[in-house]
Amino acid sequence: MSATLLENVNTLCSDCPVKSTTxxxxxxILGHTELSKISHVKTVPSxxxxxxxDAEASFVATVLRGVxxxxxxxxDGREQIVGLVYPGEFFGRLFADRTSFSYEAASDLVLCxxxxxxxxxxxxxxxxxxxxxxxxGFNDLARxxxxxxxxxAQSTLERVSTYLLVTLDRxxxxxxxxxxxxxxxxxxxVLTRRDMASYLGTTxxxxxxxxxxxxxxxxxxxxxxxxxxxxxxxxxxxxxGLTGSDLAVLSGRPPSSTTSAIxxxxx
Amino acid sequence: MSATLLENVNTLCSDCPVKSTTxxxxxxILGHTELSKISHVKTVPSxxxxxxxDAEASFVATVLRGVxxxxxxxxDGREQIVGLVYPGEFFGRLFADRTSFSYEAASDLVLCxxxxxxxxxxxxxxxxxxxxxxxxGFNDLARxxxxxxxxxAQSTLERVSTYLLVTLDRxxxxxxxxxxxxxxxxxxxVLTRRDMASYLGTTxxxxxxxxxxxxxxxxxxxxxxxxxxxxxxxxxxxxxGLTGSDLAVLSGRPPSSTTSAIxxxxx
DNA sequence: CGGGCGTTTGAAGGATGTCAATGATAGTGG
DNA sequence: CCACTATCATTGACATCCTTCAAACGCCCG
Numbered sequence: 001m002s003a004t005l006l007e008n009v010n011t012l013c014s015d016c017p018v019k020s021t022t023x024x025x026x027x028x029i030l031g032h033t034e035l036s037k038i039s040h041v042k043t044v045p046s047x048x049x050x051x052x053x054d055a056e057a058s059f060v061a062t063v064l065r066g067v068x069x070x071x072x073x074x075x076d077g078r079e080q081i082v083g084l085v086y087p088g089e090f091f092g093r094l095f096a097d098r099t100s101f102s103y104e105a106a107s108d109l110v111l112c113x114x115x116x117x118x119x120x121x122x123x124x125x126x127x128x129x130x131x132x133x134x135x136x137g138f139n140d141l142a143r144x145x146x147x148x149x150x151x152x153a154q155s156t157l158e159r160v161s162t163y164l165l166v167t168l169d170r171x172x173x174x175x176x177x178x179x180x181x182x183x184x185x186x187x188x189x190v191l192t193r194r195d196m197a198s199y200l201g202t203t204x205x206x207x208x209x210x211x212x213x214x215x216x217x218x219x220x221x222x223x224x225x226x227x228x229x230x231x232x233x234x235x236x237x238x239x240x241g242l243t244g245s246d247l248a249v250l251s252g253r254p255p256s257s258t259t260s261a262i263x264x265x266x267x
Numbered sequence: 268m269s270a271t272l273l274e275n276v277n278t279l280c281s282d283c284p285v286k287s288t289t290x291x292x293x294x295x296i297l298g299h300t301e302l303s304k305i306s307h308v309k310t311v312p313s314x315x316x317x318x319x320x321d322a323e324a325s326f327v328a329t330v331l332r333g334v335x336x337x338x339x340x341x342x343d344g345r346e347q348i349v350g351l352v353y354p355g356e357f358f359g360r361l362f363a364d365r366t367s368f369s370y371e372a373a374s375d376l377v378l379c380x381x382x383x384x385x386x387x388x389x390x391x392x393x394x395x396x397x398x399x400x401x402x403x404g405f406n407d408l409a410r411x412x413x414x415x416x417x418x419x420a421q422s423t424l425e426r427v428s429t430y431l432l433v434t435l436d437r438x439x440x441x442x443x444x445x446x447x448x449x450x451x452x453x454x455x456x457v458l459t460r461r462d463m464a465s466y467l468g469t470t471x472x473x474x475x476x477x478x479x480x481x482x483x484x485x486x487x488x489x490x491x492x493x494x495x496x497x498x499x500x501x502x503x504x505x506x507x508g509l510t511g512s513d514l515a516v517l518s519g520r521p522p523s524s525t526t527s528a529i530x531x532x533x534x
Numbered sequence: 535c536g537g538g539c540g541t542t543t544g545a546a547g548g549a550t551g552t553c554a555a556t557g558a559t560a561g562t563g564g
Numbered sequence: 565c566c567a568c569t570a571t572c573a574t575t576g577a578c579a580t581c582c583t584t585c586a587a588a589c590g591c592c593c594g
Contacts, residue, residue, distance in 0.1 A: 072416045074508050080420040082412040095402060100409050100516065127394050134401040135362060137408060142367050144411035145349040149339045151418045152468030153347040156582070193541065201419030203583060208542055225541065241341050249367065423550070460573065470551060475574055492559090492573060535594105542589070551581085557574070564567085 011041045016112070021088035022062050026132040031122065038118035044109040051092070053102040059113050060092025066109035067190045071102045071198075081199040083144065084191075086170055086252060090136055094120060107190045139254050146249045151201045154241060159200040160210040161240035162250070163189070164220065168230055169251035187220070187228040214239075278308045283379070288355035289329050293399040298389065305385035311376040318359070320369040326380050327359025333376035334457045336466075338369045348466040350411065351458075353437055353519060357403055361387060374457045406521050413516045418468045421508060426467040427477040428507035429517065430456070431487065435497055436518035454487070454495040481506075 013036055019025060024032055041064070044050055051057070053073060068085035082101065085091045093099045094116065123130040150159055168187040189196060193204040200207065211228070214220045219236050221229040230236060237247075248254070280303055286292060291299055308331070311317055318324070320340060335352035349368065352358040360366045361383065390397040417426055435454040456463060460471040467474065478495070481487045486503050488496040497503060504514075515521070 070412070072412060074416070074420055075510055076508060078420045078508075080416040082415040094405065096405075096521075100512075101412060127397070130394070130398065130401065134397065134404060137401060137404040138361065138363075141404060141408050141411060144408060144415065145337070145339060145368060147415055148349040148411065148418060149341070149347040151415060153341055153345045204541075205543085205584085206582065212542080241343060241345075243342055245367075459571095471573075472552085472575085473550060476550095479574080537594085538592090540589105540591085542587105544587085545585085547582105547584075549582085550579105552579070553577085555574105555576085557572105559572075560570090562567105562569080564565105 017064055018062070018088035022112075023090060023129060023132055023136075024062075027126055027129050031126040031129055034122045034125070035114065035119075038122070039112050039114040042111045042113045044105040044111065046105050046108045048105045048109075050103040050105060050109070050111070051099050053099060055099050055102075057093040057096055057099045057116055059116050060090065060094060060119055061111040061113045062090050063087050064110040064112055066105065066107040068109065069104050069106040069191075069195060069199075071104060072100075073102070079198065080201070081195060083140070083147075084199065087174065089252065090133070092116065094123075094133070106195055139249075139252070142249050142254075143252070146246060150250075156200070156202045156206050157210045157213070158239065158241050159202065160207055161214070161236050162242060162247070163196065163200055164214075164228055164230065165233075165236060165240055165242075165247055166250050169247060169253070173251065173253070185230050185233070186223070187230055189226045189228075191226075193225070284331055285329070285355035289379075290357060290396060290399055290403075291329075294393055294396050298393045298396055301389045301392070302381065302386075305389065306379050306381040309378045309380045311372040311378065313372050313375045315372045315376075317370040317372060317376070317378070318366050320366060322366050324360040324363055324366045324383055326383050327357065327361060327386055328381060329357050329379040330354050331377040331379055334373040335376065336371050336373040336458075336462060338371060338465075339367075340369070346465065347468070348462060350407070350414075351466065354441065356519065357400070359383065361390075361400070373462055406516075406519070409516050409521075410519070413513060417517075423467070423469045423473050424477045424480070425506065425508050426469065427474055428481065428503050429509060429514070430463065430467055431481075431495055431497065432500075432503060432507055432509075432514055433517050436514060436520070440518065440520065452497050452500070453490070454497055456493045456495075458493075460492070 013019065013024065013032070016022070016024070024035060027035070042061075044066075046066075050061070050068060051059075053071075063085050065087055067087075068091055069081050070083040070085065070091070071079055072082050073079045084106065085103075091103060093101075123133065150162060154162065164187045167189050168185070171186065171188050191199065193207055196207055197204045211220070211222065214236070215222045217235075219230075219232045219239070221231055223229060237244075240247075242250075280286065280291065280299070283289070283291070291302055294302070309328075311333075313333075317328070317335060318326075320338075330352050332354055334354075335358055336348050337350040337352065337358070338346055339349050340346045351373065352370075358370060360368075390400065417429060421429065431454045434456050435452070438453065438455050458466065460474060463474055464471045478487075478489065481503070482489045484502075486497075486499045486506070488498055490496060504511075507514075509517075
């Protein structure tokens with residue numbers, strides 16, 4: 001694990017790497033102050049558990065750096081990744097005492113952790129924040145529905161293609177925010193093959209085969225096991241079978257969230 | 268279609284068949300009055316479209332009778348049921364101009380329809396209602412995650428078993444509310460085989476085979492194509508591979524929603 | 535240099551989809 | 565009232581995608 005990422009983490013909100021996309025950006029100074037009072041920065045090394053399954057839901061958090069995997073286990077031990085949480089996104093179980101899923105570090109994590117009860121109290125005083133939480137929940141739901149289709153209607157090759165497109169999209173979103181233009185068109189998977197397989201509902205062998213098939217077709221170029229240059233974006237989209245708006249939902253770019261109109265009512 | 272179900276529908280809230288489990292039950296007289304002003308009863312015959320995909324999200328609704336199927340289509344025409352909405356539950360796309368999914372009548376429907384903008388306005392004036400909408404969204408999300416696991420980690424036999432258990436549970440919930448004790452342990456599928464297949468991510472042939480396999484094992488008794496008596500509940504649960512709380516989530520029985528504590532803050 | 539982990543590659547087997555034909559049921563019109 | 569037709573469900577034979585099992589390879593780190 002790259003220890004450098006977890007060292008010397010700045011805990012000032014003004015230096016927050018995702019401040020423009022978090023909940024904090026949707027409230028006023030007062031709400032912001034209240035939130036900062038109950039939050040603190042926490043790091044979790046890759047593979048670590050943030051919140052176990054059926055554990056006390058004592059806190060919620062925003063991801064500052066890294067990716068959280070949300071998993072669900074069956075009685076016999078089979079485990080399945082049901083969702084991923086990317087930087088700027090919020091996760092945790094609100095208004096319930098116990099978690100229904102396990103939250104784990106898919107990579108080295110930097111989190112902005114908030115006490116759950118404290119957070120719920122802030123929500124009560126700030127309807128605009130609760131509104132934002134609700135909207136984010138709707139987006140999560142749309143993404144989950146999209147994934148339902150992905151996991152059943154799509155073949156494994158289509159799923160792998162979709163995954164490459166989503167990671168590419170997410171990477172470009174991050175670069176946009178950081179105002180950097182280099183290394184575009186490169187899809188970066190923070191997940192190990194094992195996690196990819198679990199997330200896509202298949203096996204590491206099948207993924208390996210499909211990735212190499214796409215490379216043989218000239219659609220992508222394999223840089224290393226987790227970096228892929230997308231050579232033919234159109235073709236990759238065509239193979240994935242998805243529409244642009246499908247991918248937007250999966251990449252966390254809400255297609256037409258007309259939240260501003262209603263939001264203004266709260267100010 | 269059974270036309271009788273859609274005839275002479277009573278439009279009085281006091282006669283609402285699901286009044287104890289709807290949103291309406293979570294607000295005060297004032298909110299209730301506001302809601303009733305913007306709502307009206309609407310019937311849709313089985314197979315009809317309630318809201319098309321990428322249509323104007325002009326209204327939202329509560330299901331009074333019947334089941335709504337939420338579907339998503341791919342470019343090439345493949346269609347997938349991503350969710351079902353049962354009586355007492357709410358559906359629709361809030362705070363967005365266009366739907367991302369298609370909502371269709373899986374059976375004859377009686378809906379309590381509300382103008383979307385009007386409903387959003389009521390939510391603004393009644394935080395306790397928006398809070399309830401949010402909680403229901405969280406439950407929907409948990410159910411969608413549960414389904415992600417179901418559709419990938421589980422075999423088709425396990426999925427069929429799960430479906431039978433869920434329909435049994437939902438039926439018993441309905442009977443509870445209606446204070447009737449007859450025909451317990453009978454699983455009733457309102458879905459056609461085609462819809463079942465789409466919902467479970469498999470084919471009608473596979474479902475047919477598994478249902479008959481379960482009957483041959485003495486786990487269920489096939490009454491007709493849509494009615495199944497569950498003879499060995501323990502065994503069926505064991506075959507499904509799920510835990511009791513997994514099934515609770517899928518059946519719409521939230522395991523431990525401690526909403527009362529926070530809700531009291533609003534009153 | 536050696537061990538362990540992650541990935542790749544190959545071969546074989548199985549679960550499930552596909553194709554096809556028959557049977558059951560309900561609604562329709564004569 | 566009864567054939568007639570359409571839709572749905574069942575059943576069988578076959579095809580195939582994908583998993584499983586197995587082994588080799590590469591790479592990082594001790």
